[in-house]
Amino acid sequence: MYQASSQAQVPLPRAFSVSSSDSQRPNLSADPKGLESSLHNLLTLHSHNSLILRHHTEKAKKEAIKKAERVSELLVETVNGGVQDSFVYEKRIEQEIRALSATVAKFMKQTDQWLAATHALNTAVKEIGDFENWMKIMEYDCKSITTAIQNIHQD
Secondary structure, rough: OOOOOOOOOOOOOOOOOOHHHHOOOOOOOOHHHHHHHHHHHHHHHHHHHHHHHHHHHHHHHHHHHHHHHHHHHHHHHHHHHHHHHHHHHHHHHHHHHHHHHHHHHHHHHHHHHHHHHHHHHHHHHHHHHHHHHHHHHHHHHHHHHHHHHHHHOOO
């Protein structure tokens, strides 16, 4: 950071010319001590004004830096807030995905169990159908045998 030097640089006094309006002023060249003290006063006043201006400039610079830092902090907080929200949402989504995966696995097991049960039921129904068919064949055979025996007895 730029630091102001502790010593004030004093510019050299400029030569001034006497204009026609200055002719009405008292003649300062007649008293060299008065001119020297006036120049010294002007130099002191200029140094004092320069120091005040430098002080105000430094103060304004420090305030501008503080405000820029605050703006930077607010921007970082805003960006980080969005990132933090995204991170929280991502964690929630991951939890939901895990829960859904567990639910899907559970439903797949249930589906497999239902398929096995329906296959077993289907097999049982087929067996019942086969047994019914076997019973009908047996009934027909028994009737045929009974009819044959009755025919033999009648003869």
